[in-house]
Amino acid sequence: MTMIDSARLISIILVATGTAACASVETAAPAPPALELSGTSCDGSMRIGTPIRLTPDKSRQWNVVTTFVTTATPCVSLDGREGYYVVYELPTNGPNHVVTVGGAQEPLRIFAPEVVLLDGSGQAVRSFAPEKYMVLGDTFGVQFKPTGAERFLAVRSNSLIVGMTRAGVEQRLLAGTGSTYNAATGVSSTYQTYSGAERLASRTFSHEGVISVRIQAVSGRIGEPAS
Secondary structure: OOEEOOOOEEEEEEOOOOOOOOOOOOOOOOOOOOOOOOOOOOEOOOOOOOOEEOOOOOOOOEEEEEEEEOOOOOEEEEOOEEEEEEEEEOOOOHHHEEEEEEEEEOOOEEEOEEEEEEOOOOOEEEEOOHHHOEEEOOEEEEEEOOOOOOOEEEEEEOOOOOOOEEEEEEEEEEEEEEEEEEOOOOEEEEEEEEEEEEEEEEEEEEOOEEEEEEEEEOOOOOOOOOO
């Protein structure tokens, strides 16, 4: 595995103070990176099929769609490379939106994203150079505004980076809430405390994992034209 550029990874964890009953909780082990496909035959081209809609059922300004990529996800063979892929339907009035899409950072792995934009007939019209991919919050991917001709978003696992490792210093900000009581006045008040810690995080790019797509309207609601 190859080490690629380091970056400062930031996550925020909110912790509320209080008391709770003790309980034994079993947690699943973190999923390991998948460095190979499942061995199923791959399509020769991306099929739009029934794409996942990025427009929410209830009108709002932003929406987040999370998709789990597993051995049951369709795969495609293009340019001599095979990868799992998922197709999303962009909202109408695309230029009035900002899309952030990529692989969610799990404890041990990151889905290796390759993002392609398709027109209404499913033909590729735009892709992104490797230097355009970066850490965006808890996602490794790209951010863009769709053009009017771009109707679908395809995300494929990129075999060129699968197996590579991304390492960096992760800063964890812990926020806590406490309370005080003034017996003389009978008034209670709350306050917040903050503390931080740093640790080295290392994640490997994987064929399987989680795709995260966040779409936000620049003005108005998702699907509406710019005001």
